[in-house]
Amino acid sequence: MELLPIGIIHSPFSKPADIHPLRSRYTKGTVEIFDKFVPGLADIEGFSHLYLIWWSHLASGFRLLTTPIMQPDPKRGMFATRIPARPNPICLTVVRLLKRDNNFLHVKGIDVVKGTPLLDIKPYTKRDIKSRIKIGWLDEVERVNR
């Protein structure tokens, strides 16, 4: 199981500490697709939202019990967090597609540092919209920050 980057994500963030977990939903960035993959972008303009699948190249190693950014204590099971340091450091961001400009996608909602390798783009569909969700420990965090 080996991966190859299909592009690069450009963002205003130089390092992970620059990324605010809430405010980044308004952050604009650009997704650059390498030339050989550009024909695969056909029809993408019809979608308002896309999944970006990216490789967290700055993550090294992982802890099965981990400290989420938004709540320093207690530790949480890593699979109950979105922390980039994982057994397979594959991360996921839903972005809004603002505009396509040949091999560049201008998007909103970037929580990724500049220079991050892109692995895949997928359309966000109705099936991805879930209602009446429960969000476990994140609910506590939201209540505290309210």
Next chain:
Amino acid sequence: MELLPIGIIHSPFSKPADIHPLRSRYTKGTVEIFDKFVPGLADIEGFSHLYLIWWSHLASGFRLLTTPIMQPDPKRGMFATRIPARPNPICLTVVRLLKRDNNFLHVKGIDVVKGTPLLDIKPYTKRDIKSRIKIGWLDEVERVNR
């Protein structure tokens, strides 16, 4: 960029052709996590929905213009589809978590063949819920099937 499986997905589907794109949202399956990763499942029961990130081990190669299952004609840009045959055959399913039983997660909404290697589990959060989405060519398909 190398990957290791963290578990296996069990489902009623023996081959990709058995998976119906619409009815599979009601299909139940089981996600088995390998022993060494089980501590990372702590706190997962608090979440109603999870992302399963899986490796499409049956896919080989890809086409940048491809024929979606739900619409045989015309071809579509691969990144505007969820077809498993991709430059990086990493796939994504949002499932409902029904119950955790130690290293087994019982889930609903499986569109994966049995024996598929699991790469990651992530909590589905409020940020993943998007409203007023546009779904491009899929909208045409939905109108035809209505």
